[in-house]
Amino acid sequence: MKGNCLIFGGGGFIGSHICDELIRMGYDVTVFDKQNFSKINIFHLKDKIRVIEGDFNNAIDLKRALEGIDYVFHLVSSTLPATSNENPVYDAETNLVSTLRLLGELKGSQKKKIIFISSGGTVYGIPKEIPIPESHTRNPLCSYGIIKKTIEDYLYMYNYLYGLDYVVLRLSNPYGERQNPLYSQGVIPVFLRKILVGEEIHIWGDGSVKRDYIYIKDAVSVIAKSVEYSGNSRIFNLGYGEGYTLNEIIKIMETETGKVPVVKYEAGRKLDVPVNVLDITLAKKTFGWKPKVTFAEGIKRTHTYIKDITFL
Numbered sequence: 298m299k300g301n302c303l304i305f306g307g308g309g310f311i312g313s314h315i316c317d318e319l320i321r322m323g324y325d326v327t328v329f330d331k332q333n334f335s336k337i338n339i340f341h342l343k344d345k346i347r348v349i350e351g352d353f354n355n356a357i358d359l360k361r362a363l364e365g366i367d368y369v370f371h372l373v374s375s376t377l378p379a380t381s382n383e384n385p386v387y388d389a390e391t392n393l394v395s396t397l398r399l400l401g402e403l404k405g406s407q408k409k410k411i412i413f414i415s416s417g418g419t420v421y422g423i424p425k426e427i428p429i430p431e432s433h434t435r436n437p438l439c440s441y442g443i444i445k446k447t448i449e450d451y452l453y454m455y456n457y458l459y460g461l462d463y464v465v466l467r468l469s470n471p472y473g474e475r476q477n478p479l480y481s482q483g484v485i486p487v488f489l490r491k492i493l494v495g496e497e498i499h500i501w502g503d504g505s506v507k508r509d510y511i512y513i514k515d516a517v518s519v520i521a522k523s524v525e526y527s528g529n530s531r532i533f534n535l536g537y538g539e540g541y542t543l544n545e546i547i548k549i550m551e552t553e554t555g556k557v558p559v560v561k562y563e564a565g566r567k568l569d570v571p572v573n574v575l576d577i578t579l580a581k582k583t584f585g586w587k588p589k590v591t592f593a594e595g596i597k598r599t600h601t602y603i604k605d606i607t608f609l
């Protein structure tokens with residue numbers, strides 16, 4: 298085996314796909330997720346991975362989980378961009394403070410690396426240029442983005458002062474199989490399900506908000522590769538590098554499903570930046586990678602998945 302990987306939040310949408318890829322690459326994988334979490338995303342891996350149930354906010358659970366681990370993937374988040382401003386104290390307590398506890402454990406340990414999933418959609422705030430390069434100023438408009446940005450800064454400090462190896466992936470909007478269509482994050486599965494069952498889609502603003510969407514397997518390919526990466530850059534944008542407006546997405550979904558979406562437009566929200574498209578040149582060059590799945594193909598695959606799951 299090439300090494301032991303621990304994935305905090307490994308039972309979730311992105312984490313479960315990372316498990317698939319790391320196993321394919323020959324790593325030992327341990328998933329750490331909440332007590333009694335749904336195993337649906339990792340059920341197919343039940344004989345191939347180790348599962349630890351615990352609370353990321355519990356120092357003892359955290360310490361125990363790290364025993365014998367080489368690589369740590371941090372994918373736990375207790376908040377979402379759109380609602381994090383309702384309770385920034387909770388956001389800081391559960392995401393920032395717990396992450397600092399984790400970094401404290403990793404400091405001076407023999408762990409080889411931590412890979413942190415940051416947010417390409419929120420850390421920059423309103424962009425001054427499109428596509429947005431990694432060097433762009435970071436002025437997040439939501440607590441979720443501020444916490445991601447702050448964790449990035451602590452990682453820099455822990456590396457500089459204590460030699461902790463890390464990679465930050467500023468992920469745009471991943472979508473695809475296993476993303477929960479009943480969740481409040483992820484417009485692709487949420488819109489598709491609503492179209493399929495004839496439910497009204499609510500859009501904040503006039504639908505011109507443009508975002509960068511990346512098919513999950515394309516994103517995970519870079520996330521997993523970052524384990525073996527040892528270059529000087531540490532922060533990478535991870536997206537498709539092109540943007541689609543909500544109105545364009547609805548049109549594509551109409552073509553894909555053959556159903557006419559019912560859309561209700563509501564007042565725009567100040568925290569939604571008008572456009573966010575990432576410059577992915579650095580990830581392409583560094584990892585010898587580029588996204589393979591076009592947006593239309595990704596929508597088709599997600600549509601097939603949503604049609605087939607039973608809880609519609």
Ligand SMILES: NC(=O)c1ccc[n+]([C@@H]2O[C@H](COP(=O)([O-])OP(=O)(O)OC[C@H]3O[C@@H](n4cnc5c(N)ncnc54)[C@H](O)[C@@H]3O)[C@@H](O)[C@H]2O)c1
Binds near residue numbers: 482
């Ligand atoms: N999905 C996106 O659009 C997106 C975009 C950019 C960044 N991210 C980041 O990627 C990471 C994973 O996102 P996801 O979409 O897979 O989310 P998800 O909700 O599907 O997965 C997160 C997992 O973390 C677990 N978790 C939450 N709190 C925990 C705790 N206290 N202890 C143990 N486990 C806990 C959850 O049970 C869940 O299985 C998050 O950090 C998120 O901020 C997501």
